[in-house]
Amino acid sequence: MHDVTYLRPTDLKDAVRLYRSTPECRPLAGGTDLMVMLHAGTFRPAPRAVLDVWSIPELKGVRRTQGMLEIGAAESYTGMIRSRDAHEHAPALVAAARTIGAAQIQNRGTLGGNLANASPAGDTLPVLLAYDAVVVTDRRAIPIDQFFTGYRRTALQPDELIVAVRIPLGRHVAFRKVGTRAAQAISKVVMAVSRSPARVAIGSVAEVPLRAARAEAALARNDAAGAVGAVADDIRPINDVRSTAAYRRAVTQNVLRELLHAPPRP
Amino acid sequence: MTVRFTLNGVPVSIESSGSRRLLDVLREDLGKTGTKEGCGEGECGACSVLIDGEVVDSCLVAVGQVEGRNVLTVEGLAAPNGELSRLQQAFIEHGAAQCGICTPGMLLAAHVLLQRATQPTGDQVREALAGNLCRCTGYTKIIEAVLSCTT
Ligand SMILES: Cc1cc2nc3c(=O)[nH]c(=O)nc-3n(C[C@H](O)[C@H](O)[C@H](O)COP(=O)(O)OP(=O)(O)OC[C@H]3O[C@@H](n4cnc5c(N)ncnc54)[C@H](O)[C@@H]3O)c2cc1C
Ligand code: FES
Ligand code: FES
Numbered sequence A: 001m002h003d004v005t006y007l008r009p010t011d012l013k014d015a016v017r018l019y020r021s022t023p024e025c026r027p028l029a030g031g032t033d034l035m036v037m038l039h040a041g042t043f044r045p046a047p048r049a050v051l052d053v054w055s056i057p058e059l060k061g062v063r064r065t066q067g068m069l070e071i072g073a074a075e076s077y078t079g080m081i082r083s084r085d086a087h088e089h090a091p092a093l094v095a096a097a098r099t100i101g102a103a104q105i106q107n108r109g110t111l112g113g114n115l116a117n118a119s120p121a122g123d124t125l126p127v128l129l130a131y132d133a134v135v136v137t138d139r140r141a142i143p144i145d146q147f148f149t150g151y152r153r154t155a156l157q158p159d160e161l162i163v164a165v166r167i168p169l170g171r172h173v174a175f176r177k178v179g180t181r182a183a184q185a186i187s188k189v190v191m192a193v194s195r196s197p198a199r200v201a202i203g204s205v206a207e208v209p210l211r212a213a214r215a216e217a218a219l220a221r222n223d224a225a226g227a228v229g230a231v232a233d234d235i236r237p238i239n240d241v242r243s244t245a246a247y248r249r250a251v252t253q254n255v256l257r258e259l260l261h262a263p264p265r266p
Numbered sequence B: 001m002t003v004r005f006t007l008n009g010v011p012v013s014i015e016s017s018g019s020r021r022l023l024d025v026l027r028e029d030l031g032k033t034g035t036k037e038g039c040g041e042g043e044c045g046a047c048s049v050l051i052d053g054e055v056v057d058s059c060l061v062a063v064g065q066v067e068g069r070n071v072l073t074v075e076g077l078a079a080p081n082g083e084l085s086r087l088q089q090a091f092i093e094h095g096a097a098q099c100g101i102c103t104p105g106m107l108l109a110a111h112v113l114l115q116r117a118t119q120p121t122g123d124q125v126r127e128a129l130a131g132n133l134c135r136c137t138g139y140t141k142i143i144e145a146v147l148s149c150t151t
Helices: A012-021 A034-040 A077-081 A084-089 A091-099 A111-117 A124-130 A213-220 A224-234 A245-260 B022-029 B086-093 B103-116 B122-128 B140-147
Strands: A005-007 A025-028 A049-052 A062-065 A068-072 A134-137 A141-143 A148-150 A162-168 A173-178 A189-194 A199-203 B002-007 B010-015 B048-051 B054-057 B070-072
Touching: A012 A025, A012 A049, A025 A034, A062 A084, A068 A084, A077 A091, A084 A091, A091 A124, A091 A173, A091 A189, A111 A124, A111 A162, A124 A173, A124 A189, A124 A199, A173 A245, A189 A245, A199 A213, A199 A224, A213 A224, A224 A245, B048 B103, B054 B103, B086 B103, B086 B140, B103 B122, B103 B140, B122 B140
Parallel strands: A005 A049, A025 A049, B002 B070
Antiparallel strands: A062 A068, A068 A162, A134 A141, A134 A162, A173 A189, A189 A199, B002 B010, B048 B054, B048 B070
16 A cells, blocks of 8 residues: 555645545545555555545534534544533434544544445444434535435545534434444444434444334334334344344344333333 | 654654555654554554554554654653653553553553543543453453552
């Protein structure tokens, strides 16, 4: 990877110009996904250049703007955990940030990286879905429910930079992650739920982080037990090294039951 | 490119591709072999260093990203005359190192904790060290060593 050119833009304008004019270039934020793949030569297509967005002032910080909470795409999980505004207006996002890796990963990992990486197990992604977050890029605002287009595919254009994520104020979202241990664990099931509006968003149960349509319809009728029943048909879990599909279905239902305080199965 | 940063309090300037791992530059170009490579994937914490006082895995940092920043490696924990820090001394006294591969990263992660919390609980120590794996000691002695440094 020594022949990968490193580019350090000074501000957002400079970053956008460089990204658009440099072929085969990838943004580099905290590097917690990208650096491993670059070093192992597993990032496809192999980038010839990286654009360091970590220190771009416009991509940092957590702030309130236009009735939304805005989180810079290159703000670290630690930055979110330490932000008073994030605690007040997006506590479920803070809860998700606390479960990501350990200190070393929380100090570097970013929302922009989690979004662009688009792993079905990305822990912040169901939370952003449940909040109806908006992904703000250098050219437009993408509603989060239109962002994930397939397995590790996003609506981003090849030279499109994520600038920030906006979360509407006043939502109540509950979060739960089931993994193998407290730190450094990839999720088996990760879920974020809002009662009003009815949102049931789940990760690690399909090729994309998804909204569970049937469960949401039941929840909109205030039928929590119905939602728990329906969610099994909303998800498309697989057997893999971490779990079986049947286990993921059962855990998904249990987690939803718990988050909705629905009565246990008769 | 030229990358300038402060390493253990001393300004350094190196010529390198900015996309190389900080880990490799520390070990190969700057002779700071106290920083270890375990997994190379951000899982083990053996390569932990502090950047501006925050613990990070140097295998995940491109060296261009430390331009103008303060980097602390395990070599910077002891006093300039070589006298070990209280935490380092405690690791020796508690038998908290066996093969020693994890030790530099453990020391740096624990150092951050002790700077922020003078009376951390066992749980806080475990949380602070959750990103640092040890294959030898079983962690108990490491946690005891850190707890012995509370004031
Ligand atoms: C040990 C370990 C544990 C982990 N644990 C978890 C976990 O528990 N949960 C979890 O969800 N993830 C986990 N991860 C994955 C990773 O930390 C997260 O996905 C993180 O949010 C990635 O952010 P980053 O800034 O490091 O991304 P990078 O590695 O810098 O980039 C990742 C991808 O996003 C692109 N990108 C970055 N910023 C932008 C931008 N602004 N615009 C457009 N594209 C961009 C990059 O080009 C690259 O393709 C873990 C990783 C490791 C190594
Ligand atoms: S070598 Fe960097 S975390 Fe293991
Ligand atoms: S002492 Fe050998 S890995 Fe910790």
